[in-house]
Amino acid sequence: MRNKEREATSVLLTGGTGFLGSHLTVALLEKGYRVCLLARSRRQQPAEYRVGALLDWFGLPADSRRRLRIIEGDVTTPGLGVAPAVLRDVLRQTDEIVHCASSTAFSERKRADVERVNLFGLSQVLECARSSAARFFHHVSTAYVAGYTSGWCAEEPATPRRFHNPYEETKCRGEQMVIAACREMHLPLSIYRPSIVYGDSRTGRSLLFNALYHPVRTALFIKDLYERDILERGGRKAVEMGVRVEPDGTLWLPLRIEVIPEGGINLIPVDYFTNAFLSIMDGAPDGGIFHIVNQRVTRVEHLIDYTCRLFRVAGIRACEPEAFAAAPRNAIETLFDRYVEPYVPYMSDRRRFERVRSAPLIERNGTRCPQFDFEMFARCMAFAVESDWHSPLETTELARQQ
Amino acid sequence: MIDTAAKQTAAQCRHYAMCKIDYLANGICPSGPEKHYVAYYPQGRMDLYRALADDLIPMTEALIDVAESCTLCGICDPQCHFVTGLRPMTVMQALKDHVRTHLDEKRPVQRPEADEALTRLRAIVGHDWASNDPAILFTYADDPFPLAGIRMPRYVVLPGSRDEVAAVISLANEFKMPFAIRGNGGSVFGFVFTDGIVLDMNRMRRIDFDVDNWCVSVEPGVTSFELQQEAWRRGFRVNAAEPAATVCGNIVCTGTFSPWSNVYGTAADGFIDMEFVDRNGKVFNLNDKSAPNVYAFEHAMIPSPGVCTKAVVKLHPVTDDEEGVLVPFADFREAVAFARDLSQRRIALALAVLGGQYISTFLSPSQTLSDTIKHVLPDVLGIRYLVLAVVDAHGRAAIGRMTSNLIDRALFRTLMLGLPRLGETELIDIIRGYEGNSAPYELVCRPEMRPLLEAILRPSPETIAGSVDEDLRDFYARLYARPEMTDLVWLSMFRIVSARMSRRKHMFAFLIYVPLDRVEVIEQIIAEFGRIADVHQIDHDYGFLTPMDFGKRAILEYDYYIDHTEAVEKQKIADAMVTIGPWLDGLAATTKGVTFLMQVFSQGCSRKENFLYRLDAL
Numbered sequence A: 001m002r003n004k005e006r007e008a009t010s011v012l013l014t015g016g017t018g019f020l021g022s023h024l025t026v027a028l029l030e031k032g033y034r035v036c037l038l039a040r041s042r043r044q045q046p047a048e049y050r051v052g053a054l055l056d057w058f059g060l061p062a063d064s065r066r067r068l069r070i071i072e073g074d075v076t077t078p079g080l081g082v083a084p085a086v087l088r089d090v091l092r093q094t095d096e097i098v099h100c101a102s103s104t105a106f107s108e109r110k111r112a113d114v115e116r117v118n119l120f121g122l123s124q125v126l127e128c129a130r131s132s133a134a135r136f137f138h139h140v141s142t143a144y145v146a147g148y149t150s151g152w153c154a155e156e157p158a159t160p161r162r163f164h165n166p167y168e169e170t171k172c173r174g175e176q177m178v179i180a181a182c183r184e185m186h187l188p189l190s191i192y193r194p195s196i197v198y199g200d201s202r203t204g205r206s207l208l209f210n211a212l213y214h215p216v217r218t219a220l221f222i223k224d225l226y227e228r229d230i231l232e233r234g235g236r237k238a239v240e241m242g243v244r245v246e247p248d249g250t251l252w253l254p255l256r257i258e259v260i261p262e263g264g265i266n267l268i269p270v271d272y273f274t275n276a277f278l279s280i281m282d283g284a285p286d287g288g289i290f291h292i293v294n295q296r297v298t299r300v301e302h303l304i305d306y307t308c309r310l311f312r313v314a315g316i317r318a319c320e321p322e323a324f325a326a327a328p329r330n331a332i333e334t335l336f337d338r339y340v341e342p343y344v345p346y347m348s349d350r351r352r353f354e355r356v357r358s359a360p361l362i363e364r365n366g367t368r369c370p371q372f373d374f375e376m377f378a379r380c381m382a383f384a385v386e387s388d389w390h391s392p393l394e395t396t397e398l399a400r401q402q
Numbered sequence B: 001m002i003d004t005a006a007k008q009t010a011a012q013c014r015h016y017a018m019c020k021i022d023y024l025a026n027g028i029c030p031s032g033p034e035k036h037y038v039a040y041y042p043q044g045r046m047d048l049y050r051a052l053a054d055d056l057i058p059m060t061e062a063l064i065d066v067a068e069s070c071t072l073c074g075i076c077d078p079q080c081h082f083v084t085g086l087r088p089m090t091v092m093q094a095l096k097d098h099v100r101t102h103l104d105e106k107r108p109v110q111r112p113e114a115d116e117a118l119t120r121l122r123a124i125v126g127h128d129w130a131s132n133d134p135a136i137l138f139t140y141a142d143d144p145f146p147l148a149g150i151r152m153p154r155y156v157v158l159p160g161s162r163d164e165v166a167a168v169i170s171l172a173n174e175f176k177m178p179f180a181i182r183g184n185g186g187s188v189f190g191f192v193f194t195d196g197i198v199l200d201m202n203r204m205r206r207i208d209f210d211v212d213n214w215c216v217s218v219e220p221g222v223t224s225f226e227l228q229q230e231a232w233r234r235g236f237r238v239n240a241a242e243p244a245a246t247v248c249g250n251i252v253c254t255g256t257f258s259p260w261s262n263v264y265g266t267a268a269d270g271f272i273d274m275e276f277v278d279r280n281g282k283v284f285n286l287n288d289k290s291a292p293n294v295y296a297f298e299h300a301m302i303p304s305p306g307v308c309t310k311a312v313v314k315l316h317p318v319t320d321d322e323e324g325v326l327v328p329f330a331d332f333r334e335a336v337a338f339a340r341d342l343s344q345r346r347i348a349l350a351l352a353v354l355g356g357q358y359i360s361t362f363l364s365p366s367q368t369l370s371d372t373i374k375h376v377l378p379d380v381l382g383i384r385y386l387v388l389a390v391v392d393a394h395g396r397a398a399i400g401r402m403t404s405n406l407i408d409r410a411l412f413r414t415l416m417l418g419l420p421r422l423g424e425t426e427l428i429d430i431i432r433g434y435e436g437n438s439a440p441y442e443l444v445c446r447p448e449m450r451p452l453l454e455a456i457l458r459p460s461p462e463t464i465a466g467s468v469d470e471d472l473r474d475f476y477a478r479l480y481a482r483p484e485m486t487d488l489v490w491l492s493m494f495r496i497v498s499a500r501m502s503r504r505k506h507m508f509a510f511l512i513y514v515p516l517d518r519v520e521v522i523e524q525i526i527a528e529f530g531r532i533a534d535v536h537q538i539d540h541d542y543g544f545l546t547p548m549d550f551g552k553r554a555i556l557e558y559d560y561y562i563d564h565t566e567a568v569e570k571q572k573i574a575d576a577m578v579t580i581g582p583w584l585d586g587l588a589a590t591t592k593g594v595t596f597l598m599q600v601f602s603q604g605c606s607r608k609e610n611f612l613y614r615l616d617a618l
Helices: A003-008 A019-031 A047-058 A085-095 A108-130 A168-184 A213-233 A236-241 A269-285 A300-313 A322-326 A329-346 A357-362 A374-386 A392-401 B004-011 B031-035 B042-053 B061-069 B074-083 B089-104 B116-125 B134-138 B162-174 B224-233 B248-255 B330-346 B356-363 B367-380 B395-403 B409-417 B423-433 B440-445 B448-456 B461-465 B468-482 B488-494 B498-502 B519-535 B567-590 B608-612
Strands: A011-014 A032-041 A068-070 A098-099 A137-140 A151-153 A189-192 A197-199 A251-258 A267-269 A289-290 A313-319 A351-353 B155-157 B179-182 B197-200 B207-210 B214-219 B271-277 B282-284 B308-316 B325-330 B351-355 B385-391 B506-515 B538-549 B552-561
Touching: A011 A019, A011 A085, A011 A108, A011 B330, A019 A047, A019 A269, A019 A313, A032 A047, A032 B567, A047 A068, A047 A392, A068 A085, A068 A098, A098 A108, A098 A289, A098 B498, A108 A168, A137 A168, A137 A269, A168 B271, A189 A251, A197 A269, A213 A236, A213 A300, A213 A313, A213 A329, A213 A374, A213 B004, A213 B423, A236 B271, A236 B448, A251 A322, A251 A329, A267 A269, A267 B330, A269 A289, A269 A357, A289 A357, A289 B440, A300 A313, A300 A374, A300 B423, A329 B440, A329 B448, A357 B004, B042 B074, B042 B089, B042 B134, B061 B089, B061 B134, B061 B356, B074 B089, B074 B367, B074 B461, B074 B468, B116 B162, B116 B409, B134 B155, B155 B498, B162 B179, B224 B488, B248 B271, B248 B308, B248 B608, B282 B552, B325 B395, B325 B409, B330 B351, B330 B385, B330 B395, B330 B488, B330 B519, B330 B538, B351 B367, B356 B498, B356 B538, B367 B423, B385 B395, B395 B409, B409 B440, B409 B448, B448 B461, B461 B468, B488 B519, B506 B519, B506 B538, B506 B567, B519 B538, B519 B552, B519 B567, B552 B567
Parallel strands: A011 A032, A011 A098, A032 A068, A098 A137, A137 A189, A151 A351, A189 A289, A197 A267, A251 A313, B155 B197, B179 B197
Antiparallel strands: B207 B214, B214 B308, B271 B282, B271 B308, B325 B385, B351 B385, B351 B538, B506 B552, B538 B552
16 A cells, blocks of 8 residues: 555554554554544543554654544444444544453453454444444454464464363454455455564563463562562571572572473564554455464573573473472462463463464565564563563553652 | 631531540540530530531620630540541530630620520529530531531430439429430431420440349430440450440430341340330330330331330350451352352341442442442452351361451451552562463462462551651551450440441431342342432442341341432432332331331330331231
């Protein structure tokens, strides 16, 4: 698509203050699209303020922001929670819809929320699509709609019998819903299926510190806890737990992490995701289903090694399940086990994702998914630590609360 | 010259009378036990400073004595702070300064003349124990109840015996003068006011144990805390009310209910006999064949049987293996079902389903920490309700088989003494990142997690003391070093943290007996209280639910919170009551097992069966 065409194209984007949504918003604006962003207010921060804070974080220039319109609303509210007249005006001017709003919670405890966002929210957006002038629907899904399976997963509608969590299930049901609705509306549809997304491969910057980040943060929390105990309080608790300082100054944590000796984690950086998305958006006028994944998975053992090297920790090691039968988990291991439990299906993942449709479109401009090596890990974690593991939105909210 | 900050503090006094009992084993205002009038306790001085600031009373002889009797010893400061967060010392100092300036400037001091009634009252009780001094009277004229205004009595009398009570009542009848009884001098709910004589029973404080008969005789000035303390010292327990409430007053008003009502019942279950002086000055005991039948219950507002001058209260056995535990729940129905099960199976002694507001307030020595914990419990740990159960070793084993989510004595101590760290942002972030299917509290309850939890929370008296004003930290650290401060059995018996419920704002508690087997009725009542409060923009929260009579019935508390010093807030309650009164009456008339506690008022001696199971339809 040429620049002029883009400038004439108006995109309605949901989930604009989320991780992927905000990156896509900036990428679309930089490409010259006009973007109408549906964003929520939160904790007395209006949507406009929140989006402004995000765009400042991205360093988006003022001239790009002129093509942005912010509508305060919420996909989980009928009519998107937007005044009918305003919504009519927006929909009349909408050429394409990019639906990013999603709950990525895995927990069964949060099923109601996940269903509300990923199913009811989607239904509301599809309702709006019906009465809009939109000529294309872009739906951000996940590679993990594949559910319980192993081996190759095609870029086709998924029909698994079981899922690992409500997130996978609702995203799969969402795909079915959006396919049926768009077929009925004769609306071209692209479904984008990223794997696990981390920060920017060039800078390490990220807006979200879950998934890959959270286990590392938890390990660091425990490390800091016992380091302080040793330095400030004589280390009694550290001794009880078997934590010690090694002669070279590294902290030895007795932490075994259960790992199946197969597969690995499929990680992609967010800049790769946005580039891939734009390539597909530009290059697939008839739509389709597209995996945006890494061809090379990362082994958990490597992540453990990276963590130990970067943060000067020892004692963390991957173990096969049998090891825990011989020696039960200690408190740190119990905590870790519970924390990584939801991620187990993704840690030793034997699912492989076809790229028959997506690869030619993504790679035609030379875009390649970078390897997740120690340098990448260090870059991303350095940014996380520098940000104190908070997104700029959380930081402004915290500042306000204080 | 009035100190505005001191006046504001004075106006916030909740009248909980906690300054009249030595509940922190830190001593008590020295002038109070000597002079007995409310005015000589910190609560009274708070009232008097407010009255002076608002020009409601003149400078009087008694007021000067009240001010000068304050030694600024400082006992009241931590004592009041523990429950209300207030620091009354500024008021004590301001009152003394104000009086001193008044005297230095040689401004007038009133000394009310004794009239005939006062002279005769003094002849009955002794010169020192009857007064018409406005300063003395004012401390019996007002309370934080938002729907009652100031009502000055003509006299305050402190009888010392049953016979003096009878003589005072005969005199009141002779002068056709109304009277009101104050057990501990205080008032919270706006009921005990009069234009005539206030009888403050504070001098009648005898406690006589008859252990062979498993009972103890108490006079009307004895508080629940004092009785429980004496019973506990002898290896017994009584079903006690709020610590500063008097035993007799509580029984007569509504009957005693507490988490222990699960096994000890309420109303007539609590006593063996009671002695009254009736409204004609005649003495009778409830066990007299000719005594009025106060065991019957009438669904109407009726006057009390008279002035209680003695109650013979039941003593209950205590075993040395008792332990208080908490079981967390995310869901109200599940919590209620669990509590009901414990009650039906006779597993627990004390038992209650506590809400987040209650438990966070109980645990936190400061309002700031309480506000944080109130959010941490549900939003971070997933705890919306906690079933409190005091159990013996057999009960403890049974609960352990019923659930693995148990906050036992050791874990409770860890959580309580480490509470400030539970509210720290970094820990909250870590817990929030947990995406597992079970609630985060389940992880906290796992025994193997204890060492890590202790390393994280660093529980110690100093840690929890870190949440209060710096100058109080040493006191709090010493206080929380005492084992009973983290012992749920002791805390449930003495209930000293319950008084914190009014710390944020004055609490307006609604208590309703409900059918425990119909949880949908309880939910409807809770929802309706919430709806009405929202309509009137009143802060509100679920309080607690205690099973009774083997889980067939329960008592529910729902609380509204208002700033009683704000006229607008008072009006909100007044408006809400227009809806609440008829709604509850209608509900009680149509739903078996529902009785508003207000209907039991003054009928606290009745058999609980007569109001829990109303047989109108038979």
